[in-house]
Amino acid sequence: MMRSARRKQERGSALVTSFVLMSMMAIGAAAFFTSATQSVRISARSGYEIQTTHLCEAGAQSVLRSLWRPFKTTQNFTNLDSVASGASASNPLGAVAGSVPGVGRFSAGVISSVTPTGDTYSRVVTIRCVGWVDLVGNGVLDASEPQRSVDVIATFTLDRSPVFDYTYFVNNYGWMNGFDPSTLIVNGDMRANGNFDFLNGSPTINGSVFATANDKLATAAAGLVNAQPVKWSNTTYASQASSAASGAVDNEARWRQGYNSTVHGARGSSTYDSWRESIFDSQGGIVNGRLAGAVLGDSTGLDGWVRETVGASAAVTAVDSTPTHEIIMPDLSDLSVYQAASAAYRDPKATFADGTANADYGAVAYVEVYNSTTRAYTRISTGGVVTGSAVLVGTTANPVRIHGPVTFTQDVLIKGTVSGRGTLYSGRNVHIVGSIIYKNKPDFRGTNQTTIDRANEKDDLVALAARGSVIMGDTTSFTNSSPLQYMTPPFTKGRYDDNGNWVAPFNALDTDSSGTLKYKSVLGDSTMRSVAESVNQIDAVLYTNFVGGGNIGAAGTGVKFNGSIISRDEAMVVWSTPMYLNYDNRIKERGISSQPLIDINLPRSPTLLRSAWRDRGFTYQQ
Amino acid sequence: MKKIYRAIYVWIAFGVVVGLCPAPIPDPRPTPPPVPEQTQEQLAAQQRFNGVQGEVGKVQIVESSAKVDGTAPSSEAARDLRTSDNQLADPNAKENLKVAEEALKGAKGSPVKSFLVGLTVLLVAVAGVVGFRMWADKNIPVPVTPKTKTRW
Numbered sequence: 001m002m003r004s005a006r007r008k009q010e011r012g013s014a015l016v017t018s019f020v021l022m023s024m025m026a027i028g029a030a031a032f033f034t035s036a037t038q039s040v041r042i043s044a045r046s047g048y049e050i051q052t053t054h055l056c057e058a059g060a061q062s063v064l065r066s067l068w069r070p071f072k073t074t075q076n077f078t079n080l081d082s083v084a085s086g087a088s089a090s091n092p093l094g095a096v097a098g099s100v101p102g103v104g105r106f107s108a109g110v111i112s113s114v115t116p117t118g119d120t121y122s123r124v125v126t127i128r129c130v131g132w133v134d135l136v137g138n139g140v141l142d143a144s145e146p147q148r149s150v151d152v153i154a155t156f157t158l159d160r161s162p163v164f165d166y167t168y169f170v171n172n173y174g175w176m177n178g179f180d181p182s183t184l185i186v187n188g189d190m191r192a193n194g195n196f197d198f199l200n201g202s203p204t205i206n207g208s209v210f211a212t213a214n215d216k217l218a219t220a221a222a223g224l225v226n227a228q229p230v231k232w233s234n235t236t237y238a239s240q241a242s243s244a245a246s247g248a249v250d251n252e253a254r255w256r257q258g259y260n261s262t263v264h265g266a267r268g269s270s271t272y273d274s275w276r277e278s279i280f281d282s283q284g285g286i287v288n289g290r291l292a293g294a295v296l297g298d299s300t301g302l303d304g305w306v307r308e309t310v311g312a313s314a315a316v317t318a319v320d321s322t323p324t325h326e327i328i329m330p331d332l333s334d335l336s337v338y339q340a341a342s343a344a345y346r347d348p349k350a351t352f353a354d355g356t357a358n359a360d361y362g363a364v365a366y367v368e369v370y371n372s373t374t375r376a377y378t379r380i381s382t383g384g385v386v387t388g389s390a391v392l393v394g395t396t397a398n399p400v401r402i403h404g405p406v407t408f409t410q411d412v413l414i415k416g417t418v419s420g421r422g423t424l425y426s427g428r429n430v431h432i433v434g435s436i437i438y439k440n441k442p443d444f445r446g447t448n449q450t451t452i453d454r455a456n457e458k459d460d461l462v463a464l465a466a467r468g469s470v471i472m473g474d475t476t477s478f479t480n481s482s483p484l485q486y487m488t489p490p491f492t493k494g495r496y497d498d499n500g501n502w503v504a505p506f507n508a509l510d511t512d513s514s515g516t517l518k519y520k521s522v523l524g525d526s527t528m529r530s531v532a533e534s535v536n537q538i539d540a541v542l543y544t545n546f547v548g549g550g551n552i553g554a555a556g557t558g559v560k561f562n563g564s565i566i567s568r569d570e571a572m573v574v575w576s577t578p579m580y581l582n583y584d585n586r587i588k589e590r591g592i593s594s595q596p597l598i599d600i601n602l603p604r605s606p607t608l609l610r611s612a613w614r615d616r617g618f619t620y621q622q
Numbered sequence: 623m624k625k626i627y628r629a630i631y632v633w634i635a636f637g638v639v640v641g642l643c644p645a646p647i648p649d650p651r652p653t654p655p656p657v658p659e660q661t662q663e664q665l666a667a668q669q670r671f672n673g674v675q676g677e678v679g680k681v682q683i684v685e686s687s688a689k690v691d692g693t694a695p696s697s698e699a700a701r702d703l704r705t706s707d708n709q710l711a712d713p714n715a716k717e718n719l720k721v722a723e724e725a726l727k728g729a730k731g732s733p734v735k736s737f738l739v740g741l742t743v744l745l746v747a748v749a750g751v752v753g754f755r756m757w758a759d760k761n762i763p764v765p766v767t768p769k770t771k772t773r774w
């Protein structure tokens with residue numbers, strides 16, 4: 001009976017069981033295919049998301065490039081403003097489209113360009129990008145196609161140029177020819193946007209030397225420093241600085257201090273960090289993640305080196321293999337920018353760091369000169385601008401007074417004693433026709449940095465920036481052998497700009513739009529002969545769009561150059577030695593604030609900073 | 623004869639030596655005498671030249687002649703941007719974005735979690751089948767099969 005019943009039960013459930021199992025298998029199979037299909041869709045979607053992200057980046061790069069290149073070349077906002085002003089989300093401007101073969105397409109354009117309040121040297125630009133996969137293949141964005149939208153915010157700024165971190169900066173070719181360690185002593189850093197050669201001897205370079213690969217020069221530069229120059233140790237530097245310090249206030253007092261662990265702290269300490277920007281440390285290396293001390297840097301990387309005499313071989317220590325890069329020089333070709341800046345200038349400093357009031361607070365930019373005939377000072381600038389050229393001769397009793405940025409439309413002839421803090425921009429040449437000496441000289445010696453800075457902040461500091469050239473000495477005595485051969489091709493170098501346009505080499509013997517040879521002054525030879533003398537000391541920061549050079553040291557007493565020379569071609573012929581080049585670290589940006597001790601409105605150069613990437617979303621209507 | 627030849631050899635050797643020796647050639651360029659710096663009195667006298675002189679010739683305020691290689695703006699690109707903006711403003715697009723995010727979250731579940739869920743489902747399914755069978759054994763009557771006569 002039981003056996004019979006079990007067989008009956010088995011027979012009765014077989015159909016149902018089979019049905020249920022088959023149903024479950026069907027459901028399972030359906031679920032599997034659904035899941036598999038979903039997985040394929042999800043992975044395809046993930047792929048599209050990644051593709052469209054990179055397409056958006058391509059679009060952003062395209063627009064940034066189209067804005068950056070003219071900005072870098074012209075160094076003004078004319079092109080950017082003309083392209084981007086009035087842009088909005090409903091009216092994107094400067095839009096570009098493109099594709100990445102096998103990936104997808106992108107479109108990008110500017111939807112906003114804003115000038116920050118109170119900062120005419122910046123533009124904050126928002127770029128909207130869409131990247132999509134053109135599934136339909138019609139080259140047009142369709143609603144159903146996978147797409148991502150991104151906003152990129154970038155800031156274009158004309159900022160203080162890093163070229164002013166150097167006592168000698170040359171764009172085309174850095175060269176030191178025929179000097180020995182005792183005839184040229186450089187207390188500062190040097191750099192070239194090209195090769196840097198020490199020829200026929202070695203000067204003493206108490207600082208870093210940089211060369212940079214540059215394929216925009218007529219003959220592409222490999223970016224190499226050809227030899228390790230002589231450099232003093234910290235001990236030698238200290239003894240040299242102290243041995244002649246008394247009574248030598250125009251030289252050793254103007255040297256940056258040599259590293260002394262007792263005063264400047266151990267390397268890596270907070271005390272060292274506070275001094276590091278303003279001292280010479282013969283030992284180059286990486287301290288707290290940043291470069292410190294003197295190094296040789298070129299396209300092969302950075303090296304520390306020791307070489308105290310010409311006879312000694314250099315001991316080289318690798319510091320970093322990162323190659324150097326080009327530093328963009330400011331460009332003064334658009335004088336209206338500087339005229340506007342001069343006209344708008346009001347001294348922003350109410351008090352100095354020591355708490356004393358600034359007598360010139362709120363004052364406009366000006367230049368005042370003393371006239372020995374009228375026995376009175378005359379302000380020769382109007383609203384910070386001088387139309388034409390000027391002769392500026394100062395004496396200890398009646399120095400040339402300079403305040404803020406003043407722009408001259410043509411030449412500046414200057415010599416003698418100067419006072420104040422400011423920059424003279426010339427639309428043509430700056431002719432240094434005699435020594436330029438500060439009335440109130442800075443002194444970088446001491447053990448308390450705050451005390452040193454507070455004293456030096458109120459001392460004189462002048463920059464001379466020429467849209468043409470900075471010419472030193474009496475141009476009526478220039479000969480082809482010296483210094484004109486160094487101001488003409490083939491010594492001067494041509495180059496390509498960032499758009500591939502050929503910029504011919506400077507030729508001092510060409511005539512410019514004033515009808516005057518480029519190395520001469522529009523004021524004429526007669527005026528030049530009346531005021532020109534030997535140039536033996538230059539207390540100034542010199543900047544030129546073309547050549548910085550001429551005859552210096554003709555008095556036979558050597559040359560003291562307290563400041564910087566920044567040029568595309570350098571052609572200084574030194575008629576007596578020793579020559580000292582001492583960097584004035586009051587113009588160097590320091591610390592987190594990136595502010596120099598004294599801001600004299602030096603020429604600016606373009607920078608680009610990408611500040612934000614906002615993902616607005618990805619869509620794909622499958 | 624020998625002496626003669628020896629003398630000739632000596633003179634030839636002398637000529638060669640003299641010819642190859644570096645001759646000291648004085649630099650014809652005169653070294654200019656030092657020019658002393660001017661005194662403060664001389665400088666003061668020259669201050670009569672201080673002042674401005676008008677422009678000479680033509681002054682170009684903007685000297686740059688470099689061509690600007692800007693990429694030509696694309697009207698198609700602007701149209702695509704506008705289209706994209708409209709599509710992203712569409713509420714359906716936002717809903718699609720939420721769905722996509724949920725799907726991505728689900729796809730990113732951990733393998734252990736997926737295994738446990740699968741095991742649970744399998745056990746429930748087996749229990750269901752076994753339970754159904756037990757219920758059927760008790761409640762579903764055995765079908766009566768009528769006797770049939772076998773016909774040969």
